[in-house]
Amino acid sequence: MTDQTNVKLRLNNSELWGGLIGLALGAFVVWSGLKLRLGTINDPGSGFVLFYTGLLMCVFAVTIIVAAATEGGPTFGSRWKDARWTKPLLVIASLIAFSFALNPLGFLLSTIPLMLLLLRLIDPVRWSLAIPIALLAPLGVWWVLKRLLLIQLPSGILEIG
Numbered sequence: 448m449t450d451q452t453n454v455k456l457r458l459n460n461s462e463l464w465g466g467l468i469g470l471a472l473g474a475f476v477v478w479s480g481l482k483l484r485l486g487t488i489n490d491p492g493s494g495f496v497l498f499y500t501g502l503l504m505c506v507f508a509v510t511i512i513v514a515a516a517t518e519g520g521p522t523f524g525s526r527w528k529d530a531r532w533t534k535p536l537l538v539i540a541s542l543i544a545f546s547f548a549l550n551p552l553g554f555l556l557s558t559i560p561l562m563l564l565l566l567r568l569i570d571p572v573r574w575s576l577a578i579p580i581a582l583l584a585p586l587g588v589w590w591v592l593k594r595l596l597l598i599q600l601p602s603g604i605l606e607i608g
Contacts, residue, residue: 462511462520469508476501534569541565553603558585 480498485491514520541564548557562581566572572580592598 459522459524460515460520461523461526462515464523466508466511466515469511470505473501473504473508476504537568538565549603550601551603554589554600555585556603558588 477498478501480494480496480501483492483494483497485498486493486495541561545557545561559581562584563577566577566581567574589600593600
């Protein structure tokens with residue numbers, strides 16, 4: 448391989464670009480934390496956690512960039528080859544439908560069908576397991592959020608609570 452081909456392969460490295468985007472995002476988070484005031488460890492400011500989270504993001508991004516530059520990585524084309532789009536698109540469509548149904552139907556009446564749909568179609572679970580999970584998980588989350596944490600949830604047509 449010539450040097451020109453080697454450079455071309457490195458520029459098509461999807462992990463390198465992912466690391467660069469992560470580094471830019473981490474730098475933005477660091478900058479946002481600095482803008483909000485850091486404070487001290489005993490009296491943290493509103494940007495304290497944001498700043499250190501951004502630093503951690505930058506460290507992770509740099510390790511990805513170094514690994515991609517030294518070891519290489521897959522190209523963009525190989526990442527998307529043989530991709531199956533039906534399940535991700537079904538999840539996106541069901542989450543969009545859930546977001547529209549949440550206010551009018553309420554938390555429980557919109558979450559239970561969403562759970563049932565995801566349990567049966569995305570990673571198929573048998574009905575005898577899917578129905579109890581789809582009923583009990585939203586009811587448990589509703590009880591914790593509404594009764595213990597006193598968080599107001601959309602009640603919709605049920606008007607529970």
